[in-house]
Amino acid sequence: MPEPQPLPHRQRWLLLTLLAQVLFIVAVAGAGYATMAYGRTITLRTTPVDPRDLMYGDHLVLNYTISRLPLNLWSEPTRPRRGTPVYVVLRPVGEAYEAVRVVAKEPAVPAEQVVLRGWVADNWRRGLRLRYGLEKYYVPEGVGKQLEKQATRHPMLVHISIAPWGQARITEAQVIK
Amino acid sequence: MSRNFLETESPKWVEQGIISAEQQQQLLKLYPPDAKAIGLLPLLGSLLVGLSALSLVAANWQGLPEFIRMTLLISALLAAYSTGEYFLRRGNQSVGIGLVGLGLLLFGAAIILTSQMYQLIGYDVTGLVAWAVAGTALTYLYGSRFLFVLTVCIGGIVQGYNTGALGAFSYATAGLTALGLGYYWWRHPDSLLGGVFAAGLLWQTGLLINFLHIKITWFFVPAMLIYAFGDWQSDRPAGRAMQGPPLAAAFLFMLGLALYGEAGSYTNLLRPPLLAYLAALVVVLLISLAGKRARGRLESATDWLLLLPGFYLPGGLPLAVAALVVLYAYTGSMLWRAHREQNEERVTLGTALFILTTMVAYFKLTWEFMDKSLFFLIGGVLLLGLSWYLRRRNAQAFPTDKNQ
Numbered sequence: 001m002p003e004p005q006p007l008p009h010r011q012r013w014l015l016l017t018l019l020a021q022v023l024f025i026v027a028v029a030g031a032g033y034a035t036m037a038y039g040r041t042i043t044l045r046t047t048p049v050d051p052r053d054l055m056y057g058d059h060l061v062l063n064y065t066i067s068r069l070p071l072n073l074w075s076e077p078t079r080p081r082r083g084t085p086v087y088v089v090l091r092p093v094g095e096a097y098e099a100v101r102v103v104a105k106e107p108a109v110p111a112e113q114v115v116l117r118g119w120v121a122d123n124w125r126r127g128l129r130l131r132y133g134l135e136k137y138y139v140p141e142g143v144g145k146q147l148e149k150q151a152t153r154h155p156m157l158v159h160i161s162i163a164p165w166g167q168a169r170i171t172e173a174q175v176i177k
Numbered sequence: 178m179s180r181n182f183l184e185t186e187s188p189k190w191v192e193q194g195i196i197s198a199e200q201q202q203q204l205l206k207l208y209p210p211d212a213k214a215i216g217l218l219p220l221l222g223s224l225l226v227g228l229s230a231l232s233l234v235a236a237n238w239q240g241l242p243e244f245i246r247m248t249l250l251i252s253a254l255l256a257a258y259s260t261g262e263y264f265l266r267r268g269n270q271s272v273g274i275g276l277v278g279l280g281l282l283l284f285g286a287a288i289i290l291t292s293q294m295y296q297l298i299g300y301d302v303t304g305l306v307a308w309a310v311a312g313t314a315l316t317y318l319y320g321s322r323f324l325f326v327l328t329v330c331i332g333g334i335v336q337g338y339n340t341g342a343l344g345a346f347s348y349a350t351a352g353l354t355a356l357g358l359g360y361y362w363w364r365h366p367d368s369l370l371g372g373v374f375a376a377g378l379l380w381q382t383g384l385l386i387n388f389l390h391i392k393i394t395w396f397f398v399p400a401m402l403i404y405a406f407g408d409w410q411s412d413r414p415a416g417r418a419m420q421g422p423p424l425a426a427a428f429l430f431m432l433g434l435a436l437y438g439e440a441g442s443y444t445n446l447l448r449p450p451l452l453a454y455l456a457a458l459v460v461v462l463l464i465s466l467a468g469k470r471a472r473g474r475l476e477s478a479t480d481w482l483l484l485l486p487g488f489y490l491p492g493g494l495p496l497a498v499a500a501l502v503v504l505y506a507y508t509g510s511m512l513w514r515a516h517r518e519q520n521e522e523r524v525t526l527g528t529a530l531f532i533l534t535t536m537v538a539y540f541k542l543t544w545e546f547m548d549k550s551l552f553f554l555i556g557g558v559l560l561l562g563l564s565w566y567l568r569r570r571n572a573q574a575f576p577t578d579k580n581q
Binding site for chain 2: 010013014017018020021022024025026028029031032033035059082083119121131133134137138167169170171
């Protein structure tokens with residue numbers, strides 16, 4: 001079937017666009033796998049945002065102990081602006097990790113400490129509110145109802161995998177009894 | 178002429194002897210029943226089948242293994258695009274583009290669902306930019322107005338999600354929709370697309386201003402930049418359509434200021450540093466004026482009267498009066514221009530805006546001093562007089578229309 005002249009050219013671009021979209025989706029999944037496979041797992045302590053209405057559809061909204069930090073952990077001379085990326089140095093305290101200091105440039109840390117990237121969501125006179133992109137936990141099927149019942153009263157422990165390139169994701173969440 | 182119209186009207190024509198019964202049949206033959214309506218049935222059928230498949234998948238989504246979920250997402254995406262292409266090849270433009278649009282929506286859904294599956298959602302703002310990129314690319318490839326509108330909407334949704342849920346603004350999304358779609362519109366000027374595009378950009382601008390926590394009047398610098406872009410467009414109706422949303426925003430803002438500016442409690446939110454604001458606005462004004470001059474439309478410079486920064490006056494009555502003066506200057510100049518250009522549509526619009534402004538002015542300036550019944554009486558008389566006067570002006574401006 002004879003095609004109009006510009007069509008093959010357009011077709012090639014169409015195929016490329018389609019391929020790029022498929023690759024992108026696969027890449028998102030790949031990033032998830034790789035973060036878990038190559039990442040270092042730490043545990044964070046979190047409390048429910050709103051105990052009465054914890055489940056927003058299929059996910060939990062998490063508020064970590066490191067989501068709000070006192071300003072004296074901030075080690076730079078100027079105050080951080082909203083939206084700027086920061087690096088939070090964590091060390092194990094008991095069963096979970098807690099923040100040691102917050103810096104603007106990625107620091108080198110001793111082996112027992114880890115660095116988690118976050119963004120300044122808000123700052124006021126004495127404290128910082130940080131966003132890590134870990135605030136939503138999509139609850140797997142079956143676990144949902146159980147978590148919902150338990151988490152209304154108890155704090156939770158969340159396992160986070162931090163990849164060497166800085167990306168982090170939740171791998172598991174459990175309720176402290 | 179539609180067949181429907183013929184079918185209902187033609188018996189009367191036969192009755193009145195305008196046409197014969199034979200001629201009626203001949204006429205009806207000229208307009209056969211729309212064959213497309215029949216082609217719609219299989220489409221609706223497949224839509225229902227598709228919906229049942231969708232609900233089946235959605236109900237069991239969490240229970241499916243990750244691999245199956247990924248396969249489902251990707252094959253749905255590929256199926257939508259390829260059937261779209263198939264229909265386009267067969268010349269069925271609307272179904273084809275509709276399916277391509279469905280493919281684009283599925284791409285966004287796939288990004289979101291995949292990132293949920295791997296707990297990556299909300300990690301950063303780059304994920305959803307790909308959605309806007311794909312929309313822009315498809316708009317160019319198919320040269321489709323539908324995909325253009327869809328991409329404007331996607332840009333707005335992505336940005337709303339970024340600022341709302343992630344507390345971040347994606348400059349990449351904003352820049353991409355502005356430049357990518359802006360260039361497309363520049364090359365293929367279109368009135369509808371101009372209006373939709375400008376509205377989409379204004380939405381993102383509003384989100385940015387809100388996100389940056391800066392004085393809300395900064396909004397009008399980018400808004401008027403969009404307006405100025407319309408000035409440079411050589412296709413005049415398309416350019417005007419692009420300028421509609423920014424002007425509407427400025428007008429509504431001024432109207433709000435005239436109504437509520439008196440409170441004075443929030444006037445601090447309105448005042449950026451005077452010199453910086455005026456300098457930025459003047460730069461945009463110059464760009465706009467240069468565009469108007471290049472395209473020979475300098476008379477439309479009166480639009481800029483709406484941007485007079487009356488909000489620097491102290492809060493209270495002076496502020497409200499200043500806002501009213503700005504509104505009157507704008508609507509007055511609009512009416513004057515409309516009469517000079519004999520543009521009936523603009524006369525109507527200008528009249529409506531003029532009356533609206535008068536109502537606000539009257540409400541603002543007299544409510545406190547006057548007895549209420551007197552207020553309504555005088556207000557009614559004033560509006561009646563005004564509409565009579567403007568109607569008379571209209572009649573004089575367009576005598577032929579009135580005589581017909």
